[in-house]
Amino acid sequence: GAGVSQSPSNKVTEKGKDVELRCDPISGHTALYWYRQSLGQGLEFLIYFQGNSAPDKSGLPSDRFSAERTGGSVSTLTIQRTQQEDSAVYLCASSLASSGGGADTQYFGPGTRLTVL
Amino acid sequence: QKEVEQNSGPLSVPEGAIASLNCTYSDRGSQSFFWYRQYSGKSPELIMSIYSNGDKEDGRFTAQLNKASQYVSLLIRDSQPSDSATYLCAVNGAAGNKLTFGGGTRVLVKP
Numbered sequence: 001g002a003g004v005s006q007s008p009s010n011k012v013t014e015k016g017k018d019v020e021l022r023c024d025p026i027s028g029h030t031a032l033y034w035y036r037q038s039l040g041q042g043l044e045f046l047i048y049f050q051g052n053s054a055p056d057k058s059g060l061p062s063d064r065f066s067a068e069r070t071g072g073s074v075s076t077l078t079i080q081r082t083q084q085e086d087s088a089v090y091l092c093a094s095s096l097a098s099s100g101g102g103a104d105t106q107y108f109g110p111g112t113r114l115t116v117l
Numbered sequence: 118q119k120e121v122e123q124n125s126g127p128l129s130v131p132e133g134a135i136a137s138l139n140c141t142y143s144d145r146g147s148q149s150f151f152w153y154r155q156y157s158g159k160s161p162e163l164i165m166s167i168y169s170n171g172d173k174e175d176g177r178f179t180a181q182l183n184k185a186s187q188y189v190s191l192l193i194r195d196s197q198p199s200d201s202a203t204y205l206c207a208v209n210g211a212a213g214n215k216l217t218f219g220g221g222t223r224v225l226v227k228p
Contacts, residue, residue: 033215042205042220043161056215091160104149104209106216108160 002026004109006092012115013082021077021112025094032075033095033106034067038088046090049075050097082116089113120144121208123219130226136193138222140206143187149209150182150189151216154202161205165191196226 005024013019025032034046045059049069060066064082069075079086093106121142130136138152149168153161165180167173167189173180179192189208193200206219 035218043207043218045215045217048215059215105151105163105166106207107163108153111160 004092004094004107006090006109006112008112009110010113010115012117014117015084016081018078018080019082019114021079021090021114023075023077023092023094023109025073025075025092026107029094029096029107030072031095031097031104031106032069033093034075034077035091035093036088037091037111043091046077079114082114084116087114087116119219120210120217121206121219123204123206123222125220126223126225128222128224130196130224132196132198132226132228134196136196136200136224136226138191138193138204138206138224139188140190140208140219141188142206142208142217144208144210144217145184145187147184147187147208147210150180151207151209152178152180152189152191153205153207153218155205155221156202164204193224196224198226198228200224201226 007022030051032049035043037043047067048056064080067077089111091111092109095106123140151166152164154164155161167180167182177194181190203221203223205221207216
């Protein structure tokens with residue numbers, strides 16, 4: 001079946017502009033995660049959605065970052081007033097559930113490379 | 118102290134040898150443990166998952182978990198140049214709602 005898809009694959013924007021990044025999870029996966037990976041660094045958790053529960057926003061670095069998940073499927077990560085330090089690869093992942101042997105295995109999309117000039 | 122720690126490497130191994138990667142974690146209540154492989158410019162792909170103490174083998178890969186000592190390791194047998202990548206250790210903590218990743222270990226397999 002289809003994996004996690006993300007769009008756009010690359011985004012170049014000017015400092016101060018807003019950007020929207022999209023994630024389509026694997027069909028049937030109730031949990032969706034956003035991570036950020038700066039050049040040569042590990043993955044930084046941003047936000048997590050599980051079904052209809054309130055999202056875990058504990059990883060969002062500032063109030064310029066927000067995300068929503070419509071209809072329990074597609075998610076959009078929005079960065080307002082982008083800064084150069086926002087440049088990174090933004091990765092989305094999905095899993096069947098948030099916990100439980102095997103069900104919490106996360107599968108990653110190809111990522112969106114964001115460059116803020 | 119980071120929640121999940123890995124040696125950043127690079128870990129250089131000759132082709133055909135065993136590569137041994139280690140990872141320690143701080144949340145004693147952690148339930149699930151994963152190893153991901155990430156090629157340069159690509160997204161992480163799952164190599165192994167392990168949930169119980171002991172060894173779990175899948176092809177050339179063996180994951181080892183010791184919850185008492187709070188470490189998880191990955192062995193790559195008969196290493197191939199195609200195994201050259203960054204290996205990420207990830208832990209699903211007691212809260213069970215997100216993975217915490219280590220910084221990754223870069224592995225170089227030399228022909």
